[in-house]
């Protein structure tokens with residue numbers, strides 16, 4: 001279902017301009033575009049310090065990244081979200097709470113290499129990415145080989161992807177893709193909330209819905225293997 005455009009979307013985005021560091025539109029041949037267009041962010045300038053940087057892809061309303069940023073003030077966070085309507089909520093929440101260590105990119109993750117230097121982030125968080133079970137949409141899954149090669153380039157050596165999902169088929173697909181694309185799975189649970197990882201877990205908007213329905217959450221961490 002198409003979401004209705006929020007009222008006064010543009011002026012409200014403008015009011016969050018200090019938090020919004022990139023805005024772009026999907027375009028054909030995204031990887032090719034990324035090869036030729038660079039507006040690389042200078043993290044020291046952006047955050048005013050050299051703290052480690054972590055990235056969430058598909059941040060939704062920002063509940064996770066804002067919670068993490070509050071808990072880890074000695075780290076910096078970038079949150080990517082393709083949908084302007086949705087990222088607006090995340091930015092307005094971050095602004096209301098006075099969060100200083102998060103910035104937002106309203107772009108498709110496909111063009112992250114235009115904005116983020118190689119080997120610059122420590123962690124990529126993927127929370128409840130849409131599973132897209134149709135074979136024809138495999139390329140759009142955020143754990144397809146196409147995306148994993150992007151994250152691999154952006155991650156520092158020893159960096160990792162942390163994924164949560166409610167979809168077991170998508171989880172199993174992702175585990176196969178990690179193995180095929182130079183990542184080693186070091187943490188894995190098929191019932192996050194009954195595991196040791198529950199203590200440090202930050203519940204996302206979508207996750208709350210699955211918890212309320214009594215559904216298990218699948219979680220994995222996959223470390224970038226040396227080349």
Ligand SMILES: C[S@@+](CC[C@H](N)C(=O)[O-])C[C@H]1O[C@@H](n2cnc3c(N)ncnc32)[C@H](O)[C@@H]1O
Nearest residue numbers: 058059060081082083108109127128204205206
């Ligand atoms: C199912 S929602 C999950 C939102 C949030 N992470 C949560 O757990 O509550 C997936 C989000 O990923 C975003 N998304 C999907 N594909 C994307 C892409 N290629 N680049 C950036 N964001 C994307 C969608 O717009 C949507 O907001």
